[in-house]
Amino acid sequence: MKSTPKICIIDDDYIYRYTVVKKIETMHLAANTMDFEDGEVALAFILKNLKIDSELPDVIFLDIDMPVMDGFQFMKEFLKIESQLSKKINIYMISSSLDPIDIERAKKIHSISDYFVKPIKAEQLQSVFSVL
């Protein structure tokens, strides 16, 4: 690993964002975190830093249920710009939904690495970091 990985959390739930950041910290995983409260603001950030790899995250934890632009709407837009990215971004769908329809739908999207049900577990975080 060349540098400290950038972890991006897109979720409208402020408590959730907080718990994830704190979890990473308590696990002593080396990471820079950033967070967005919905897909729209996250997408705007990526578009803005499309060619600046140092600004772009290595990992995105993407919530499904969000106001304004939800996880799937975000993915739809992200796929349009993915080819322009020089940096590989691993996207993990994170949701409290156990709904198989949601899970199935997420798995069909090639660019999504995995689907985790909230709350995210230590092992899952560990594996996310291990593949970087």
Added chain:
Amino acid sequence: MEKTTKKSKSKIPYHKIFIEQAPTAIAMFDKNMCYIAASNCWIKDYKLQGIEIIGHSHYDIFPEITQGSKELHQECIDKGIDVFDEIPFTYKDGTVKLLSWNIHAWYVGKNEIGGLFIHTIDITPNKEYELKKARTKEIFEQTKETAKIGTWEENLSTQKVYWSTMVKKIYEVSDNYIPTLTNTLNFYETDQSLPQVSFIINEALHKGSSFDYEAEIITAKHNRKWIRVVGKPEIIDGKVTRIFGIIQDISAAKSARTQLSQAHAQLKAIYNSESISIFSTDSTGVINHFNKGAELLLGYSASEMEHKESPMTFLPMDEVNKFRRDIALQYGKNPDNFSHYKDLPVENVNDTREWTYIRKDGLTVPVQCTVSSVKDDLGKNIGFIVVSTDISDLKAYQNEILAKNQLLNFAEQMTMIGHWQWNLASESVKWSKNLYTIAEVDTSVQPVFDTFFSLVHPEDQPLIAEVVDDAMRDKKFESVTIRLITTTGKTRMVHIAGVAVTNNQGEVVELMGTAQDVTELKMVEKKLKGLLESAPDAIMIINEQGTIQIINKQTETLFQCSPEELLKEFIEDFIPNILPFIKAAKFSNSNNTRQIGVVEELIGLRKNGEEVPISINMGPVEWEGELVISLAIRDITKQKSAERKIIKAKENLEVLAHKLTEQNRQLADFTHITSHNLRSPVSNLNSLLDIYKTTDDEVLKESLFGKFETVINQLTLTLNTLIEALKTKGPHTDEDVEEIEFEEVLSITKDLLAGEILKSGASITSDFSKCSKIKYHKIYLESIFLNLISNSMKYRSKSRKPEIEIKATDLNGNIKLEFRDNGLGIDLEQHGHKLFGLNKVFHRHPDAKGVGLFLTKSQIESMGGTISASSKVDVGTTFTINFN
């Protein structure tokens, strides 16, 4: 006296002439039994040829004549009696013959006997006896007739003519008529007879020749008669002095002869006929005549057969033998070595039978043939005449008829039909062979009416009697099916059909017809009946005209009629308007589409006028040789009501399904709610707790409590919302529903939101003119107003003051409520699917909790209504509520 005697004696020569010519043994004697005349036959019979008998005593010539005979003769002469006797007579040569004697006196004047006639016939051969006797009698009658012959005399020297009374009778002149030499000739028919007679008389006068001629006369009374005139001239010194003779009226004989000649001509014609074969044989069996017909029939020529061959040439031996035997037995002869030529001397053979002739070419030909005896003058058989006709054609017809009769018998057996005839006049009854078989009566029984009647089942006897009575009266025989108990005790169903035959007066003279054993048919019918009875549907069989032929029990039940009220009746009286269906369906020509079809929605009419909904299944059926239609009729009253129930149930189900779908969707919402809205705060709590446990940082731990509080508040809100939503799913009581004025609800809402309205400066306008009130759940309606109006103000455009328009419409009881604002609007393309979801928010508004629309929708749907939205970003949103 003297005169009389002289006159009488003068008659003798005439008798003499006649007797000499008689065809039988007859002799004329004077009172002294001396011969005056004797017939040639007499001379021959008594072998007196060459013996002078005239003037000689009979007793001298036959000294063997007994005294008894002599006395008998004397008695005849004295008393003028006729004697008929049979006496054996011994001839000169010693032979004894049994002779039949006929002795008859002859008269010279009134009561004066001149002598005797004696006729004799040899009756020795026993078998000829009767024949001879008859012939004797015949001859005797003839002789008696001849005794009435008139006599005449023409004296040439005195020029006087004498006619006896009989002659005058024949000429039909008066007793005092005086004939002359000239006027006698005037009676003759002038064209033929007169010239002939004139010539003969002339000959006699000049040459002295005797004569015997037949001529036609016209009597004084203008009757035409044929007479026979026999005359003999008396010659004295070479000169004819007188002519005398007899005159006989032969008109009858002449006409008989004419007829005979005609008959002969006809016979000749027959003989010469080519269509009838005639041949005759002589007494030795040799053919002596063989006519043209025989030549044609047999292929032999007359010259080949006549006087050369016997009929055995062309007769089969077995038939000849049979003929001989039959003939022998018929005449009481011994059939062994019998010959119909030798052994039947006088019998009148007349035998008609079929013979088979063998033609010259070897082919055989059947003939109908009559064999008759040919007799000579004395009645002796001198051969046979055989007349035959070709019956090949007849035979062929006969064979054909036989064959046809056999076929008929066969057909009768096959169809189990017998036929009968009952002649009422002669009371005679005829049965065909098969009728005997059906009734099991021995064919030797000659049936009478009772033969049949007694076999009829006692219960059916009145029926038969009635049919017969009706037939007599109406001249029409109604067919009837009765039970027959055969002689062996079997019961048979017999169908009797017939016709009444009438005479010219229209009276029934004969009944005839058929009797068919329909036991099996009836069994089949019974089986069919059974089958029909077991069918669950009412079954009718009708003909094409719509007449009901057969019904089953179920039919009676369906129409509530007795069989009598249904059978033979018109179908449309019970099922109106069915015929068009039958006609429309018609019978298909192809055999595979036998089903006519099903007709629904027809009405059956009961006797009491009640209507029954029915469905009919039609099909063609062959019954009693006729194509008819079977109708399977089903009472669909229950079906109909069941149908209605089903429809109702279906409707209910649809409603239920709709509800279930709705509930399902709501359940899906709940799944969503639990997985998102409940799980996420819980998972947050777990995460926070996890951090709390794993950290030793007291500052962090302290800060976590604030986070816990946030999550707990969020969870509480969610749970409360859910409880609120669940409440709306529960059953509503009537108490909850009341009539509410929209205006009133709006007013309450405005009061509640007074602060907001004031702060935002919103203007709320309403139009409840089309519909001012609704029966609804009051709390829900208030909640709906509150949520929608507050939303409009919450998501107002920052660039303009909120304007809210509320409008109610009522379209045929369908109440709609519209909330229109000029707020931010929502991109329904993106968010439409979660517009009414729980905790769904679309704006980064601090108060957006995603609860209001979720609850509003729950409430509306729980009351059976719907809510929809239309929106344009930055223009505004319109919510439409359809209350239903």
